[in-house]
Amino acid sequence: MNQVKIQIPSLIENIRVVESFIDNSKDEFEFEDDIYGNIMVAVTESVNNAIRHGNKFDKDKNVYLTLQVEDNQLTFEIEDEGPGFDYENLPDPTAPENLENPGGRGIFLMRNLCDKVSFEENGKKVQLVFNIAPSQNGSSN
Numbered sequence: 001m002n003q004v005k006i007q008i009p010s011l012i013e014n015i016r017v018v019e020s021f022i023d024n025s026k027d028e029f030e031f032e033d034d035i036y037g038n039i040m041v042a043v044t045e046s047v048n049n050a051i052r053h054g055n056k057f058d059k060d061k062n063v064y065l066t067l068q069v070e071d072n073q074l075t076f077e078i079e080d081e082g083p084g085f086d087y088e089n090l091p092d093p094t095a096p097e098n099l100e101n102p103g104g105r106g107i108f109l110m111r112n113l114c115d116k117v118s119f120e121e122n123g124k125k126v127q128l129v130f131n132i133a134p135s136q137n138g139s140s141n
Helices: 012-029 033-054 106-113
Strands: 002-009 062-070 073-079 116-120 125-131
Touching: 002 012, 012 033, 012 062, 033 062, 033 073, 033 106, 033 125, 106 116
Parallel strands: none
Antiparallel strands: 002 062, 062 073, 073 125, 116 125
């Protein structure tokens, strides 16, 4: 199993660091373009939520991002230092009364882009799992 970890202060501009982390991981672990977009959207959305909602933009609090690569699976784990949240009772962003809201779609997006989403530690930690095809040598970009 391969594992890569980074820690970033809770500043929105650090989303660029996360994007670079994903780009570097794509190069290192050679995951396919077809899931790259899903990974980019889901992971950056999760980190954004950790910065915004979990750590309340407190630059003295960190967000921890881990990528585990095993056989045919990529698992991204995002953890913040906030109090957690009730992930079981979120408003449905597709409900008519919520369609005009500017936010509230992040977890909905994650659940639709990932093969599995799970929360731990009262919502302070989220795992995003992506199933990948068995690695093929000589893959092209």
